[in-house]
Amino acid sequence: MTREDKAPELPPLLDALTDVVGIRVGHAEVAGAGALSGTTVVLAPEGGAVAAVDVRGGGPGTRETDALDPRNLVQRVDAVVLTGGSAFGLDAASGVMAWLEEQGRGVRVGPGPTQVVPVVPAAALFDLGRGGDWRARPDASTGRAAVEAAAATGPGEPVTEGSVGAGTGAVAGQLKGGIGTASVRLASGVTVAAVVAVNAAGSVVDPRTGVLFGEYGAGEPSVHPPAGVHAAAERRLAQEQEAMEAAGGGVPPFNTTIAVVATDADLTRAQAQKLAGTAHDGLARAVRPVHMLTDGDTVFTLATGQVPVEPGNPVAANEILAAGADVLARAIVKAVRAARSVEGPGGTFLSYTELYGVRMR
Numbered sequence: 001m002t003r004e005d006k007a008p009e010l011p012p013l014l015d016a017l018t019d020v021v022g023i024r025v026g027h028a029e030v031a032g033a034g035a036l037s038g039t040t041v042v043l044a045p046e047g048g049a050v051a052a053v054d055v056r057g058g059g060p061g062t063r064e065t066d067a068l069d070p071r072n073l074v075q076r077v078d079a080v081v082l083t084g085g086s087a088f089g090l091d092a093a094s095g096v097m098a099w100l101e102e103q104g105r106g107v108r109v110g111p112g113p114t115q116v117v118p119v120v121p122a123a124a125l126f127d128l129g130r131g132g133d134w135r136a137r138p139d140a141s142t143g144r145a146a147v148e149a150a151a152a153t154g155p156g157e158p159v160t161e162g163s164v165g166a167g168t169g170a171v172a173g174q175l176k177g178g179i180g181t182a183s184v185r186l187a188s189g190v191t192v193a194a195v196v197a198v199n200a201a202g203s204v205v206d207p208r209t210g211v212l213f214g215e216y217g218a219g220e221p222s223v224h225p226p227a228g229v230h231a232a233a234e235r236r237l238a239q240e241q242e243a244m245e246a247a248g249g250g251v252p253p254f255n256t257t258i259a260v261v262a263t264d265a266d267l268t269r270a271q272a273q274k275l276a277g278t279a280h281d282g283l284a285r286a287v288r289p290v291h292m293l294t295d296g297d298t299v300f301t302l303a304t305g306q307v308p309v310e311p312g313n314p315v316a317a318n319e320i321l322a323a324g325a326d327v328l329a330r331a332i333v334k335a336v337r338a339a340r341s342v343e344g345p346g347g348t349f350l351s352y353t354e355l356y357g358v359r360m361r
Contacts, residue, residue, distance in 0.1 A: 010185065015334075016159040017042065017195040019183040020262040022304055023049075024157075025195060026150025027165030027179070028142050030084075036131025036346060037084035039092040039138045040165030040179060040197060041146040042260045042302065046105070048076030049262070049302040052273035053121060056280055057256055058293035061087040061124035065298075070269040074119050078105045079147060080300045081122035082166040082197050082258045085137030093122040095143030099151075123298040125199040126254035127169030132345030159195060162338035166258065169346075170199035172287070172336055174237045176349040177204075180335025182327045188316065190307050192323035194279065196259035198335040200287040201295055207234075210356060214286030214333040225356050233355035240348050256296035257283060259331070261324045267303035271317055276301040278321040282328030299328070 013019045022045030029038035053068045063081075067074045079096050083089040097118045100106055106116030128134055146165065162178045163170075170177030177200065183193030198204070204212055210230035215222040225233075261279045279299045284290050291297050301324075310316040341351040 011156065013183050013185055014156065014158050015183050016181045017183065017193045017260065017262055018156050018159055019193050020191050020264050020304060021155070021306060023262050023302065024150040024153050025159045026146045026148065026153065027160060028145035028149060029164065029168050030136050030138055030142055032136055034131045034133025034345060035136035036169035036342065036344065037089065037127050037137050038165045038168035039081060039083040039089070039142045039146045040195070041096055041143065041150050042080045042195065043147060043150040044078050044302055045304055048078045049304045050075070050267060050269055050272050051077040051121065052269060052276045052301040053298065054273065054276035054280060055298045056291040057295035057297035058291070059254065060296035060298055061090060061256070062298060063090045063093050063122040064119055065121055067119050068121060070273060074107060077119050077121060079120050080260050080302065081120055081143060082260065083122060083124050083138050084127040084166050084169050086124055086126045086128050089124045089138040090122050091140055092138040092143030092146070093120045095140035096120045096147045098140070099144050099147045121300060123258040123296065125166060125170060125197055125256040125258055125296070127199065130169040130346040161334055163340055163342065166197035167335065170197055171349050172198045172200045173203035173205065174241065175204065175336060176339040176341055176351045178335045178339035180331040180333065180338060182330040182334055184323050184327055186319055186323060188319065190263060190265045190320055192261065192263045192320055192327055194259055194261045194327040194331040196257060196328060196331045196335055198257050198332050199255045200257050200290070201255040201292055202287045202289045204287055204332065204336050205352070212333050212336060212352070213288055214329040217285070218330060229356055236355060237350065240350060244347055254294050257287060258298050259328055260300045260302060261328060262302040263320060264304050264306040265309050265320050266305040266307060267309065272301040272303045275321055275324045279324035279328045282325035283332065286329045286332035
């Protein structure tokens with residue numbers, strides 16, 4: 001191979017969903033006193049992306065998921081919405097639809113440039129009342145703000161993590177949850193990435209050690225917090241729980257972790273649906289238990305099709321399926337580590353970092 005024949009050097013990874021070329025992410029939060037909720041929008045490149053979904057929680061709040069069935073008409077979508085506000089928050093997708101219609105993006109149903117019907121799949125998590133105001137939840141204006149924020153970003157920009165967007169009012173067991181993102185570039189050149197809003201009824205922390213479940217089996221060995229630090233964290237969490245119960249409150253056992261796994265691989269719709277399913281394995285590694293009746297755990301897939309996948313070679317697709325689980329587990333860890341404590345009329349939600357400190361090696 002001559003110097004001229006060499007493949008172009010790929011840019012370094014940001015460890016974010018936006019490492020998949022053309023994918024953009026925007027966040028918006030609900031404003032006002034007593035509000036602790038928001039919306040995150042994943043915006044596909046112009047022309048959309050092959051999309052799929054796998055819903056495994058027993059109490060999902062979703063929109064347009066049937067359209068993603070490979071047997072049905074819609075081939076590509078332009079955006080996916082992750083939102084707080086439970087079923088009420090699904091209204092955020094209406095704002096995203098309106099914005100896409102103005103751009104002429106969607107399923108074309110007429111000759112005019114804006115005669116389109118944008119198909120915007122969405123999933124909601126339960127965060128009602130966590131800021132104190134039960135009615136402070138995302139609506140169409142929140143969705144529009146989030147998609148406009150996504151559209152305003154440049155190619156390959158970092159994704160803000162922690163208590164933002166759909167992760168604003170999220171909790172993870174007894175800890176503050178939030179938004180996390182991660183990516184990997186495979187030897188084949190395919191990029192696989194995830195963004196997740198961690199709002200789990202199950203725990204993200206091993207009660208024996210204080211290690212985040214998602215760190216077991218990861219690329220780097222897990223580091224156990226000192227025993228004294230772990231014991232102090234458990235005492236403080238128990239005290240906060242007792243105080244909330246004494247005040248007549250507590251976190252309702254309705255949660256839901258929602259995510260988007262994206263890749264630049266040229267996946268079929270059936271392969272994309274399989275990727276959404278295997279990505280749930282990463283959720284099961286990082287949160288225990290998952291997929292309960294009071295969860296609505298949902299994973300979407302977007303495949304932009306920029307990198308060919310060798311047809312007829314199952315191994316080529318297998319490494320992508322495995323990577324989806326890996327990046328989702330790591331995104332969950334990053335979400336919990338990036339979250340910050342919140343104290344307000346809706347309760348006190350302590351962060352892992354406040355309790356255990358910054359990860360040291």
